[in-house]
Amino acid sequence: MSMEDLYQEIILDHYRKPHNRAPSLEDEDVHVHHSNPLCGDEMDLRLRVVDDRVDAVVFDGEGCSISQASASAMSDVVTGRDLKDALDLAEDFRKMMHGDEPARADDLGDGIAFQGVAKFPVRVKCALLGWMAVRDAIESYEQGASAHTVTHEE
Amino acid sequence: MTFDVPTLRKEFPTLSRELDGQRLVYLDSAASSQTPRVVLDAMDRYYSWSRSNVHRGVYQLAEEATDLYEGARAKLAAFVDADPRGVVFTKNATEACNLVAYSWVRRHLGEGDALLTTMMEHHANHVPFTFAARDLGFEVRNVPLTEDGQLDLDAARELVADGRVRFLAVGHVSNVLGTINDVGELSRIVRDAHPEAKVHVDGTQAVPHMPVSFRELGADFYAITGHKMLGPTGIGALIARPELLDEMEPFLTGGDMIRDVTLDGATWNDVPHKFEAGTPMIAEAAGLGAAVDLLTELDMHAVRAHEVSLTTRMLEALSSVDDVTIHGPLDPTLRGCAVSFAVDGVHPHDVGAMLGSKGVCVRVGHHCTKPLMRCLGLNATARASTYVYNDVDDLAPLVDGIEAARRFFAR
CATH class of the missing domain: 3.40.640.10 (Type I PLP-dependent aspartate aminotransferase-like (Major domain))
Structure with missing residues (x-):
């Protein structure tokens, strides 16, 4: 296994200088906490919605470079999109992590750099963590909830 | 009484494997040990x-x-x-x-x-x-x-x-x-x-x-x-x-x-x-x-003596790397040969991936001890553990891999 297959330069850039990483968000609508008990990754994600669009999303927590970088790339991709569109991209990313060709490669932005992670099954959960958190945050918002905690099992 | 590690190592088929042209360095016996021919x-x-x-x-x-x-x-x-x-x-x-x-x-x-x-x-x-x-x-x-x-x-x-x-x-x-x-x-x-x-x-x-x-x-x-x-x-x-x-x-x-x-x-x-x-x-x-x-046949007193000696060297080797913290007792006579460590600024998963890319097998994660991890204020550690088939020649690849991870993931 090659380190370069897994850790592309774009991924390392997001890891070293994460976008939208913050411990709080003004006027947040939803706060979700997601964890991967097997690797010990923990993530807090906060979402603010305006006119059914992702107005802002920030994340914070502990995790490996893949989970942190993927959340950073995700935050760039979903900000400004309407909720349905963001959910659709999260699903496209999830399928890509399970080996499918992404249907919306251009829209996934830097998220496309994580396609190679699909070849490393134990790291797929790391790359998915931020995306699953934002999906949960949007779905929680749509159901009128303001907080939700999810533990991802194997 | 002691035993000859290079000779003993030949009895373990898996240990003769190479990964991407690199010698397999197995430092995860606390998770599962290798199997000798006599057992097979x-x-x-x-x-x-x-x-x-x-x-x-x-x-x-x-x-x-x-x-x-x-x-x-x-x-x-x-x-x-x-x-x-x-x-x-x-x-x-x-x-x-x-x-x-x-x-x-x-x-x-x-x-x-x-x-x-x-x-x-x-x-x-x-x-x-x-x-x-x-x-x-x-x-x-x-x-x-x-x-x-x-x-x-x-x-x-x-x-x-x-x-x-x-x-x-x-x-x-x-x-x-x-x-x-x-x-x-x-x-x-x-x-x-x-x-x-x-x-x-x-x-x-x-x-x-x-x-x-x-x-x-x-x-x-x-x-x-x-x-x-x-x-x-x-x-x-x-x-x-x-x-x-x-x-x-x-x-x-x-x-x-x-x-x-x-x-x-x-x-x-x-x-x-x-x-x-x-x-x-x-x-x-x-x-x-x-x-x-x-x-x-190896004699468990000799096994313990070998591991105290090797653990002493491993603790020294890990202590020599900047930004590495060892969890647990530092006196090798008070401890077994599983050594958990943290590399400041690099997540254990990334340390493990870098070591794995160099043929060095270590365990990363919470090691099925979540209450202990919370008590230590950690989510995960990397852990290197030795056994009868390990020797000091396995320590240099471990240290090299940790150094490489520090460079690769430097922010």
Whole structure:
């Protein structure tokens, strides 16, 4: 296994200088906490919605470079999109992590750099963590909830 | 007396592998050890020569199979200085702990009672008892740790002072911190407060690495797994005082564990068979017997001496790397050879991935010890662990890999 297959330069850039990483968000609508008990990754994600669009999303927590970088790339991709569109991209990313060709490669932005992670099954959960958190945050918002905690099992 | 590691290493087929042109450096024996040819041969011989069931056939093959199975029991009993009637084969140490939880703890503890365990237990020696506590309403108390990762025995004395602790579950050697626990002293503390209290020890990380005498330790129950002591997966054992097993009800029921069966009931076979329902793991027992033979030949005192020497070098090597913190005791005589460490600024998963790309196998994660991780304020650690086939030449690749991870993931 090659380190370069897994850790592309774009991924390392997001890891070293994460976008939208913050411990709080003004006027947040939803706060979700997601964890991967097997690797010990923990993530807090906060979402603010305006006119059914992702107005802002920030994340914070502990995790490996893949989970942190993927959340950073995700935050760039979903900000400004309407909720349905963001959910659709999260699903496209999830399928890509399970080996499918992404249907919306251009829209996934830097998220496309994580396609190679699909070849490393134990790291797929790391790359998915931020995306699953934002999906949960949007779905929680749509159901009128303001907080939700999810533990991802194997 | 010592043994020659390069010669011994040749007996382990997997260790001759190369990964991407690099020598395999296996530093994850605390998770599972490599398997020597003698163990593979013993299992192969059963399947290709003596294949039959145990304890019932009256023909030669069945007698051979029974001899292999019961012979392994006798070898393991001698290896840990126990009565063979007190050696119950299980699937692994987890099943051994569950046997104790179901056949003793759940039948003796209830509301008003307390069970003492520690903050450093593997989930296998923790969850079966907290699960029982949830069902039966007894209290679970946890011995805290000192700054250097040892059991706080003064705190233990206070935890048993009200005389309600009737059971102790403690690991012999921590799979994360490496700490060798003073099980004898903790047992005395518990029994001084309640003379009838029972002591259960998880010996998973001890038996492969140091001489263990069940009789001298004075425990009531002792859990062992085969796959960390050069044996195959799928076999472990519960060591117990036979007279205690005699008094206990079985855990699993079915064939082989009964004396007589009527339409509305059954009577139980003698110990240890009372606790071995169904056709057992015969090939695995043969393999475990061969592993015990090899360890006996190496001499467990020599094994321990080798590992103290190697752990000394590993602690020095890891301490020499900037930004590396070692968890657990720094005195190699107080610890086993599993060494957990953190690399400041690099997540353990990334450390493990970099080491893996260089052919160095270490474990990363919470090591099935979530309460300990919370106690240490960590989510995960990287852990390097050695065994009889490791030597100082395995330490340079470890250090090089950690240095490479520090450079690669520098922010």
